[in-house]
Amino acid sequence: MEGPSNAESSSKDPVKDGWNPDINQDEAIIAQQRQIEKDIADSIKLVGDKMDLSFLLSEYPDEDDVYKNKIKSLLKKYHLLRRTRPDGNCFFRGFTFAYFEYLITDAQELDRFIDVSNKIKDDLIALGFPSFTIEDIHENFMNALNSLKTKEVSNEEQLLNLFNEQGTSDYLVVFMRLLTSGYLQKNQEFYSSFLDSGLTMKNFCSHEVEPLNKESDHIHIIALTSAIGVGVCINYLDRAQGDQVTVHYFPDNCDPKIYLLYRPGHYDILYLRKDDV
């Protein structure tokens, strides 16, 4: 990938050996970052196919007891995993995909969610978001929900197509992000106490929640699940002591519809053994 032949972006070449004063180093760093993102995008689908969870065992060295034991404990409850692309949207995209997968099987819940999503538009406009950009994003989201309702999208393959079309998929993520931002701002009295001092909720949302590719933290997860009333169970696979994964439910004590695996920095979707088809 090195080489002077890359004429069209000669001023944006990634940082090479040594210092070249003709190159804008800041732009070069961004260009390099873009290249890394592109390499990831080329190799990992936005939402992948289900795979046997036991493949995780091969991702860690045999002598790594902490991980091996935790994966074995995970395998007792779950048997399949669906990878998402690590692009900073993995929580939102994984959550939304898994939820849509559930919605295909539950018409009543779909109607409830359509209702919730419809109301959110006015909430967002009331919070001061520009109405015509919100309408654009909202309309796209509602179109997707309607395609579930009309059964135009009614199976896993069609959902995968929907979520792997970058534009459509990102628009769905954007709406979920806005919905999360709206909930945080509406309930800022409570949630502001989780922010670093001096940071306003509006500022936090416009920098850490609304833009695509910004990674999610607990606060995003709590807000999203509370905003739409859908529980998620997250299994934390990390180097912490013990031979079981750490399990958290959001909101607390919920009956989860969505199961996720968290490995430091990334979320994938998990499938329970009882859901076996």
Add this chain to the structure above:
Amino acid sequence: MAGSPLRRLMAEYKQLTLNPPEGIIAGPIDEENFFEWEALITGPEGTCFEGGVFPARLVFPPDYPLSPPKMQFTCEMFHPNIYPDGRVCISILHAPGDDPMGYESSAERWSPVQSVEKVLLSVISMLAEPNEESGANVDAAKMWREDRNQFYAIADKLVRKSLNIPV
């Protein structure tokens, strides 16, 4: 059923035509191609750019509004946050993370709820109040800091030039 960049741009154009913000005219150069716009920005009142009318070009990416547009003045400009080739360097044209100039963290960033109008309004504020921290044009930034009167004199020349008034 993908979010249609074209439809969004048409909606933004309509919005800007029906409710034009003060000092801004913007629209596609050719209605056959909504991904390239021309904008005319009026220098804000009470600033050294007052009265000038500065043309700029906006180019939208194929995944707009997921990614931000790019903006470049097509007239001569001299300003700390405008590159010598006319490209505009302000935070709203960057997503968080793309931080070439180390913007202060409170500055507004691109996200899909932003719009052409918001960008152009930010450019007007930028003309009124340069961000000294982000030196896209180092000479202009230095002059703005150290020799304000000379900066004003150059700005005045640019204003006259933009109106075709002999300097």
